[in-house]
Amino acid sequence: MEKALLVSIQIKTDKHHWRIEDISSELEELAVSAGVEVADNIICICEKATANYLIGKGKVEEIGLIAAEENIDTIIFSHDLSGTQQRNLEDTLGRKTIDRTQLILDIFSRRAKSPEGKMQVELALLEYLLPRLTGKGVMLSRLGGGIGTRGPGETKLEVDRRQIRRRIDKLKTDIEAFRLHRLTTHKKRRGNNLPLVALVGYTSAGKSTLLNRLTDAGQTTSEKLFTTLDPLSKNLKLPNGQDIIISDTVGFLHELPHHLIEAFKATLEEVSDADLLIHVLDVSDQRIHQHNQAVQSVLDELGLKDKPILAALNKMDLIADRSWLEVYKNEFKDSVILSAKSGENVDALIESIQRYFSGLMLNLKIIIPHSRMELVDFFYRQAKVDKIDYLQEGIRISLRISRELFSKISKDRDIKVIC
Ligand SMILES: Nc1nc2c(ncn2[C@@H]2O[C@H](COP(=O)(O)OP(=O)(O)OP(=O)(O)O)[C@@H](O)[C@H]2O)c(=O)[nH]1
Ligand SMILES: [Mg+2]
Known part of the structure; x- marks a missing residue:
């Protein structure tokens, strides 16, 4: 297994929304989800960013020592790196060095199963790499420079930037063709005007577990991040006999790379088409408020902030002190507390959905x-x-x-x- 050293960075001059502990714990979850062994997770607080290495040269040397001592294969920075910073760090540290965005792109490439999902990830990856290329060409090694590739010593093969641009255009055309095809099949399914409910939420909040609880979807669920990439819609009959369609889709993340949101816009159409959103939140996660904020800003970026929304406060079974549940319930308006895993209170959510549509x-x-x-x-x-x-x-x-x-x-x- 590839051994990684995580470097969680706080730059004092940056605007911070997240505490460094939360940045660090999330970086670790991402790394584990990408299938690496986390050897160490160090925190690095700097006064300001530097153009050459992002962090001070002294810090780079410290990291180099730890990396040598622990026999590290890959160093993963929680902060985005420019092309120059990445190259300089790799040269100085002599080890493959990647940033959080690349790590996320890597997880997405591992998870993508459908042809459409694969194309969307490739598009996001190429869009990420293009501005990072210097000179005329790019080392092919960088194209697959994530987890599981060899690193600085790898065979260097020049690829022309124009070739990458052509590939990007081709991917965009193909994704659009997929999108149109999906729209037609969708229209057929929705021909009978069934209301559409979309499950949205932070990755790992329990969206797929909830879909499985409500329908016979049989979605894969896991504690790893970004288990679901492709949307899946299922029919659900409400107790009053009304049929609705309910759909599960890709999870959101704090500072989700912009290219990924762009590339996944076609997939996220399920969400834009929805008559009602169910925002699944994990009440057992201390970062619930940060997660909520992150989801709100992705919805904002997608222009969906004004959609009607119910909050499903999930994983109630993990809260020992039940008085907290009331606190959350009061804090999140139009919310239902439940456990998708045990099924507790899922009926109350179904009732809320029914009440919403009955009113219409x-x-x-x-x-x-x-x-x-x-x-x-x-x-x-x-x-x-x-x-x-x-x-x-x-x-x-x-x-x-x-x-x-x-x-x-x-x-x-x-x-x-x-x-
Ligand atoms: N204890 C408990 N665990 C839950 C509950 N709901 C989901 N989980 C667990 O949380 C983890 C994530 O669940 P998923 O349903 O895969 O989450 P998701 O929101 O679909 O995540 P992505 O597809 O990665 O965005 C899994 O290990 C589930 O078993 C719950 O109500 N209680
Ligand atoms: Mg899922």
């Missing part, structure tokens, strides 16, 4: 002329038909219908609303 639905009785038989079929597809009576004066239909659809059909003069 109308119970109506209408009459249509016999000559408009096609409307019966239309209502069967677009609404929930409770009863049909064929009367002499027309067809009487009792149905539940969304307010949105009602405003559309109310323009049809043949449809008479009785009550």
Whole structure:
């Protein structure tokens, strides 16, 4: 197993949202998720960033000594490194040196299974590398310079920047083709106008476990970060008989590399299409407020901050002192405390979802002329038909219908609303 030394960095002149302990613990979770053995995790607090090494030369030497002593293969910095800083550090330390963004990209490349997921990760990786290239060419070793590759001594093969740009364009075109294909299949699925609920949240909050609890999705779940990359949608019948679609998608992270958000925008369309978001939060994690903030800022970046949202305060089974649960419940509005794993209180979440959609639905009785038989079929597809009576004066239909659809059909003069 590759042995890594983690360097968690705080630069005093940077704007800090996170405590250094939290940055450091998350870097460790990311490293473990990338499959490396963490030999040591050191904290490095600096007055200001330097152009050549990010940190002071003295600190670099200290890191070099630890790395030699512990026989380290890879050094992972919690802070982004410029191309120059990375090269200088690698040359001085004589070991492969990567930053947090590269580590995250690495985890994503390991997890990507679908062709679309793989292309999105490759696009994010190339976009990350392009501005870091100096001169005319790039060492191919850098293209795969993450975990599991050899490091500075590796065979150096020149690749032209133009070739990379061409590849980026090709990937963008192919991803767009996938997106269009998915939109059509999606439209077919949503042809019957079923409401869509999207599970969003920090990575590892328990989104997939919740989807599995609610449906027979059979999603893979794990304590490792970014287990789910590809979206998955499932049908769910609410207790009142209403069908909805519920979908799971890629998790968010504090300072998620911008290129990844860009590359994954197609996948995240499930979220933009949703009628309701369920924000899954892990109440057992001390960083819950930071996680909440991070999710809010990704939603903001995606232009989705105003979507209706329910909070699912998950992993209640891990909280011994139940008085905390009330504190969280009061703090997060429109929230339900539950455990996706044990199933406790999941019913309350289902009820909240049902209540939300019921508020948007109308119970109506209408009459249509016999000559408009096609409307019966239309209502069967677009609404929930409770009863049909064929009367002499027309067809009487009792149905539940969304307010949105009602405003559309109310323009049809043949449809008479009785009550
Ligand atoms: N104790 C406890 N563990 C839970 C609960 N829900 C999820 N977990 C565990 O938390 C870990 C992460 O769960 P996932 O469902 O994979 O999380 P996710 O949000 O889908 O994560 P990503 O796909 O990585 O974004 C797994 O080890 C789950 O078993 C819960 O209610 N209680
Ligand atoms: Mg998941």
